[in-house]
Amino acid sequence: MPQTPASGPPPPTPSPATTPPDIGVSPAPDHLTDPGGAREPQAATEPRAAAQHGRATEPRTAAAPAEPSASAEPGAATQPARPDASAEPSPSAEPRGSGEPSASAEPSASLEPGAVPAPRRRLSGGLVRAAGLRIGAVLFLLVVWQLVAAARIWPPVFVPEPAAVWEEFLNTTTTGFSDYTLQEHLLASLRRILLGCLYGITGGIALGLVIGMVPTVRALLGPFVTFVRTLPPLAYLSLLVIWFGIDEEPKVWLLLIAALPPVAVATADAVRGVHEDYLNAARSLGAGRLQLPFRVVLPSALPEIITGVRVSVGVAYTTVVAAETVNGVPGIGGMISAAQRYNNTDVVVLGIIVIGLSGLLIDFLLQALDRRLVPWRGRA
């Protein structure tokens, strides 16, 4: 069932075919291989995909002329999302596009209109299955957890029951823990992570760019970045406390130091991996000194940089508990270490779950960002 619409009609979107031309040049390569690309924003696609299911058979059988006007609407509705998805890379891809053989742009024009929505529709069925699997896995874990807790093999201090953790969730969100509610703890931590990642990622991209492009800097700073990357955060936290005090600075610094190296390494590697042809093409077309890094190197390194960003946000997230061991309240890590002091395992487990879930959410957002910024990933 889910497979049919995929092989099915490309037509539903021909109506907006008027719009693509302005975006047609840049994302050309992706649409060539589009059916293979199965990664799509899930939540957003579902309702639309469902709508298209209903219509899917129609263009084939029923009046084609009548349909376009009807399908123009949903097609148009999706349009705002697409242009900026593909428009954004367009400036970046410009130099490349111009450097590449123009032949690649040619077939794309013919494929484009129908090819884009196809994988989205195919995914809806798979999505249901994937969602079902995930829910099933979570339920299974909950059941195992409940069984293990109820068996009382270990005292509740070791394995609190799901119900106790849930109760703690209600408690902490209303009356709070350590004078702050769970939301306030989480918000304080997210703020630190945001700041630390912002500084860390900006610094990491800049550093990586320089390391990747300038051999002298690479020789000088490369080992240093690797050195910092291997340090466990708890080892230098006490140093940061001595240098920066006990308030926000040491925490943000710690997260910065944790977040910077992965991006720097990923950027440096990606920059070094930029195809020589792109650079030569851009140079021969008269690209300036500053245009080269910002309009050719960075855009083509973007997929790997974004992977680095995802890794570094993850690292920052794992570091937040360490960052908040010193005066970390409010903060989700501070909450966990405070609860741990009192052997309040319910709250510890709750904190872990909250960190895990919010981490998942953030990674999901980053993946969505990835799709927006680098729709050509894996296809260029």
Added chain:
Amino acid sequence: MRFLRTRLFGVAAVLAALLPLAACGGGDDGAAAPKDGMPAQIRIGYQLIPNGDLIVKDQKWLEQALPGTEIKWSRFDSGGDVNTAMISGAIDIGLAGSSPVTRGLSEPLNIPYQVPWIFDVIGDNEALVVRDGAATDVKGLAGKRIATPFASTSHYSLLAALAEAGVAESAVKILDMEPPDIQAAWQRGDIDGAYVWTPNLAELQKNGGKTLVTSRELAGRGKLTADLAVVRTEFAQQYPATLRVWLQQQDRAVKLVRSDKTAAAAAIGRQLNLDPQEASRQLDQLVLLDAAEQRSPEYLGTPDAPGKLAENLRSAAEFLKAQGQVDAVPELSVFQKGLATKELADAFPGQ
């Protein structure tokens, strides 16, 4: 269908993997050994506090008195960690402050352990110090930033001092920090004061700290804090003879402090990396009790008449209940049973 079957196999595999885990987690008592009296191994959790325990460790008295037994010393930094280790059955005998022990004996922890010995009554080695000019008395702490390791005896004493002075806990910004971090924050000027213990306390006092109240003063006013020994009940029942030897060595250490201060201070100095003078000074800040004093009604008491320590722990529990640190205040009898008075009496029959 085959899909389903493989998935069921997966479930079975996970369960199969979990079961042995469950089996080995339950009855974990690492001291499993010959039943004839002496265990093969005693796992002791100690802390760097200048009391008799460090002398016993330094002089290897336990190793000598129990030749067939391996003595495994593990260092802990706080009573909370000792509680955790006790719950998991990872140590047999440990040192924890009266606050952690109160929590351990109360809901929801209910750790099956007993107090056979008081290592020391906390005196001048824990105190509330403030930066010069920050405050002249406890009342003046309102609006100040005071650091203390949460869930410790210092935390308890700080809250008790605030309550005594009529300062609302919410009026003071109390920060949870480990002693070394407190020292760092103090040097940077990030905190106005701290309730903490030696050796970090001594550093703060050297760096212009003004002492507002000490635990010795609070103890005099009924808010006694102490460093207690805890022994797993199961261990105490299984190896009473071993526990007697352990108690006798502790008494010997206290007697050494009284008879030969220099030797005792040297031993403690070696363990704490302090010169003997400083070790001797820190030793003086604690109140050590020999076996006869331990058995007095003031402290552990006797099997027929459990001592006042039980009441002390209970009033600490009342205090902790108000702080939301324990779920309920247990009956006095719970704390009386928590004192290993019989073991203490057996170890020193002549007295």
